[in-house]
Amino acid sequence: MVDIFPILLSIILGLNVLLALAIIFLERRDASATWAWLMVLLFIPIAGFLLYLIFGRRLNRKEIFTWDKKSRLGLLTAVQEQLTAIKEGHLEVQHKDIIPYEDLIYMHLKNNDALLSQNNAVQIFTDGQKKFQALLEDIEQAEDHIHLLYYILRDDNLGQRLADALIRKAQAGLEVKLLYDDMGSRLLKKGYLKKMKQAGIQVESFFPSFIPKVNLKINYRNHRKLAIIDGKIGYTGGFNIGDEYLGFNKRFGYWRDTHLRVEGEAVNNMQTRFILDWNHASRRDIVYEERYYKAEPKGDVAMQIVSSGPDSEWEQIKHGYLKMILSAKKYVYIQTPYFIPDDSLLDALRVAVLSGVDVRIMIPNKPDHPFVYWATYSNIGDMLKAGATVYIYQKGFLHAKTIVVDDKIASVGTANIDVRSFRLNFEVNAFLYHPDAATELSDRFHEDIMDSTQLTLPLYQSRSTWIRFKEAISRLLSPIL
Numbered sequence: 518m519v520d521i522f523p524i525l526l527s528i529i530l531g532l533n534v535l536l537a538l539a540i541i542f543l544e545r546r547d548a549s550a551t552w553a554w555l556m557v558l559l560f561i562p563i564a565g566f567l568l569y570l571i572f573g574r575r576l577n578r579k580e581i582f583t584w585d586k587k588s589r590l591g592l593l594t595a596v597q598e599q600l601t602a603i604k605e606g607h608l609e610v611q612h613k614d615i616i617p618y619e620d621l622i623y624m625h626l627k628n629n630d631a632l633l634s635q636n637n638a639v640q641i642f643t644d645g646q647k648k649f650q651a652l653l654e655d656i657e658q659a660e661d662h663i664h665l666l667y668y669i670l671r672d673d674n675l676g677q678r679l680a681d682a683l684i685r686k687a688q689a690g691l692e693v694k695l696l697y698d699d700m701g702s703r704l705l706k707k708g709y710l711k712k713m714k715q716a717g718i719q720v721e722s723f724f725p726s727f728i729p730k731v732n733l734k735i736n737y738r739n740h741r742k743l744a745i746i747d748g749k750i751g752y753t754g755g756f757n758i759g760d761e762y763l764g765f766n767k768r769f770g771y772w773r774d775t776h777l778r779v780e781g782e783a784v785n786n787m788q789t790r791f792i793l794d795w796n797h798a799s800r801r802d803i804v805y806e807e808r809y810y811k812a813e814p815k816g817d818v819a820m821q822i823v824s825s826g827p828d829s830e831w832e833q834i835k836h837g838y839l840k841m842i843l844s845a846k847k848y849v850y851i852q853t854p855y856f857i858p859d860d861s862l863l864d865a866l867r868v869a870v871l872s873g874v875d876v877r878i879m880i881p882n883k884p885d886h887p888f889v890y891w892a893t894y895s896n897i898g899d900m901l902k903a904g905a906t907v908y909i910y911q912k913g914f915l916h917a918k919t920i921v922v923d924d925k926i927a928s929v930g931t932a933n934i935d936v937r938s939f940r941l942n943f944e945v946n947a948f949l950y951h952p953d954a955a956t957e958l959s960d961r962f963h964e965d966i967m968d969s970t971q972l973t974l975p976l977y978q979s980r981s982t983w984i985r986f987k988e989a990i991s992r993l994l995s996p997i998l
Contacts, residue, residue, distance in 0.1 A: 592789065596630045611635045611817050614925055615950045621840045621926070622821065625948065629833045631821040637781030638816030639954055641929075642754070643917070643961055645762040648776045649675060652744060652752060655778075656682045659746045661808055662692040664791045666743040668701040668931075669757035672709035674765075676758055680709065684716040693718040694803075696795055698739045699725040701757070721799045737827050740931050740942040742776075743791050748811040751779045751787040753822075753947055754929055755916050764913065769883055771913030773965065775852070775929050775958070777947055779820075784812040786822040790945055819950040825932070826943035834932045834946050835939040838920060839865050845922045848875040850962045852917040856880055856893040857935035863896070867903045876905040879965060881915035889935070891987040901974045912968035918946075919958060927955045 602608040603623045610616060615635075625631035642648035656663055656679075663686060670676060687693045695713065697705070699722040710720050723739040744752035754776025756762045764771045779787070788809055796802045803809070825833040842849055842865045849869055856878060858866070870876045878900060880893055897907050918934075921927045930946025932938040949955065 592630050592632065595632055596626050599633055600626050614952055615819055618844065618926055618950055621837065624840060625821045625823050625833065625837060628831045629823050631823045632786055633819060633821050634782035635819040636814035636816060637779055637783045637818040637820055639818045639949065640778040641957055642776040642778065643773060645756055645764060645772050645774065648756055651778055653678065653682055655746045655750050656686060659686055659691055661747045664694050664745040666696040666741055666791055666794060667758050668698045668738065668740045668742060669759055670697040670702040670705060671759035672706050673760045675760050675763060679758055680713055683718055684713060687717040694795060695720045696723060696798055698723045700735065700738050719801065721795065723798045736941045738942050739794060741945045742931055743787055743945065745784060745788050745791055748788055748809045749780065749784060749813065751784040753777055753787060753945055755918055755931060769914035773910060773913055773915045773917060775917035775919045777929055780815045782812045782814060783820050783822055785810050790822060790824055818954055821948045822945065823948055824945045827941060832939045834944055835862065837928060837948055838862060841920055841922050841926060841928065842866060842869050845869055845874045847923045850877050850921045850959060852879045852915060852919045852962065853934045854881050854916050855889050855933045855935045856896050857889065858896060859936060862934065863899060866900060866905065870904045877908065878905055879908040879910055879915060879969060882909045882911050883914045897972065898977050901977050907972040908966055908969035909972050910965060910969045921955050921958045921962065924952055924956045924959055926950050927958045
């Protein structure tokens with residue numbers, strides 16, 4: 518009888534070699550990611566091949582180009598007008614504080630069609646109870662439509678409260694659309710979705726799996742969080758839908774996040790982002806209707822809604838972070854659950870520190886992904902050596918994705934400081950150009966310091982050999998985490 522094991526092993530090893538050649542010559546990946554995958558294939562050839570099938574495959578180019586051809590919903594003319602105004606030096610601004618950041622605004626317009634709106638009222642939430650109380654109240658008062666997009670949607674207590682609120686509005690005749698990510702929300706039960714669909718709610722999943730509960734598309738997930746009510750109110754930030762975001766998970770405890778409630782013309786841009794994502798996920802396309810764009814001027818906060826993802830040629834949100842950091846004169850405050858920057862972002866932060874800028878970084882003490890946590894810890898060591906100040910948040914889990922610069926500008930959204938957010942996931946951030954909003958976020962950072970411990974360089978250098986080993990392995994894998 519022929520022993521087929523050596524034959525199978527030879528086939529797998531042969532596929533390993535072909536896959537390695539494809540990674541090097543065909544996919545033209547970033548060099549660090551290429552080396553990371555080659556190491557995985559070399560040291561764990563069989564499991565490495567399976568891991569690549571799950572984590573490593575690129576997004577189909579046809580899907581990207583099809584997506585790129587979706588309607589821009591009348592944006593291009595307005596974008597071109599703002600670009601011309603900045604280039605010719607006659608952009609009308611409500612606050613002179615915007616002027617030093619016209620290059621950042623121009624970049625987002627040029628590379629992302631991110632219109633600048635200057636008449637927004639922004640409410641900042643850092644507590645899940647308050648955020649969801651406000652969202653549910655806005656849903657209850659909705660009169661025309663409700664559009665929701667979340668990476669994680671759970672059918673726990675909070676999920677049931679949301680479903681009940683949406684069902685009531687759908688039964689009252691409102692248009693209700695719910696889009697969730699199939700991987701992030703993989704634990705959803707069919708019954709939960711079925712009762713919403715039966716009530717008239719249109720529900721769609723992003724990049725669904727052909728096999729229920731088994732989705733091999735780990736990458737290219739829709740990590741955005743958007744809620745638009747009547748085209749007048751918009752929400753975006755870090756909170757998903759689940760009880761843990763209310764602080765009810767014993768493992769994480771209190772959940773510290775940052776989310777925005779927006780009224781003003783920026784809601785139009787959030788609506789466009791939702792429609793583009795919905796039209797990609799659904800066969801029931803949303804077509805332009807004036808009722809979707811009812812945002813009225815309210816407040817004086819200037820902002821841009823910037824999105825990025827593997828369908829983009831540029832890493833728009835990362836580039837925004839870079840411009841913010843390099844523009845800093847006094848300080849840069851960063852809150853992020855994961856700190857796995859590429860070399861460009863690390864260099865920008867080093868340059869800022871060495872130029873006398875007060876760079877402070879806050880990360881959580883509780884890891885939700887072990888490899889990611891130890892890769893974060895390794896990169897934090899580099900920043901300590903450069904002279905940055907690092908805080909470890911102790912009250913619970915820090916999930917905020919926030920950057921504040923000089924009490925002038927800030928970014929709040931869904932993008933973490935890691936390769937996954939910059940290149941692999943679909944993200945959305947609000948870039949705020951207003952001293953009051955930036956100062957409020959700065960004040961929240963200082964309040965969080967009271968619930969944190971400072972990680973000093975001597976303390977970091979005293980870590981155990983075992984921690985150093987975990988850091989080393991995680992750092993080598995960080996380009997593909």
